[in-house]
Amino acid sequence: MSEQHQKPLPVRFDPINFAHHGRELEGPIATKGMLRLRENVVTSNDLVSAKLNFSRGLYGYPLVTGQVKASVTMRCERCLDEVQVDLNPDISILVKSEEDTLPGNEGEKDTDRHEFYGYDGKTLKLSDLIEEELLLALPLVPKHQDISLCNQDVVAWLAANDAPDERQEASIERADNPFAILKSAD
Template sequence: MKEHAFLARKLDVAAFAREGATLSGEWPALEFERVAEFAAPEAPASTWPPVQWTLTGERREPRGSEAQVWVSLEASAQVSLTCQRCLQPVREHLSMSRWYRFARTESEAAELDAESDDDVLVLSRSLDTLELVEDELLLSLPLVPRHEECPQPLLPPASVVTLEEASEDERPNPFAALAALKKDKG
């Protein structure tokens, strides 16, 4: 049996799974443009370590039904995002591991997706693994990136404290107005 030379950027998923092949590698973080958009300004994606990934194909033949195409993806990356407490860069480790089942058509994929918890994609003769890895990394980003303990103490800006104190001094005392009304009646 002839072994294929599979290309990660144009992967024939059916052949990849049929052979039970494995691909792995690393790509520079800058190639993941959508993830790089979340980079802290002080730590751009060009300073991040490369993204590691492994893809494994599998053909499953359940009893009484036709063969199924499955692919496993594992990826990990280290990104620097902006901490939402102190606004300084915070390094986040992203890691994911997921199996995908492939269906022949969009309608079959939608039906399988509704019936099970599996991730279902449409079978393609040219799957771009980089796009798949980037999609999963985007889903792995924390909603609110922050340090466990911020490196610098958080102090409220002086202008905020001054405004709060000034507004307290300017506010009239509601009871003083009531006392003035009582004096006018009496």
């Protein structure tokens, strides 16, 4: 079997050119330069995997679609231990120059399906685009999927100190809801 050599992904690219030629990119991207991602996680793999397709979208703007896959370690908000989080965001981005403006409200229905990503009008740094999508995919409250996966010493301490569990917290929130009286106004 011959070893398949994968061409390295470009560091910077011209999104208009890529969209015009219908380019596809697939391969690993280093996380070393993704400082904002590294600030928000305990650790991350050195590489993330990306599969991106370029085409023309709304008003001819370059459209980037595809998927990114990464695995990061975050701090569980329940037990403060590390929790593995797999990120698999689907990407659908219209890339436009920061000077470009959308004409009127004609495309509003289409703009709801895509995010916009601004760039200098020349080239775009691929790792910045990927990092942005990974940051958006991070959970707001990282936690183990099941409390049984949490640090059992912390779980025992919470139980011994009568800390409310999630069901109790939800009922407390419902009881303290100042708008609850509006439900009876019907």
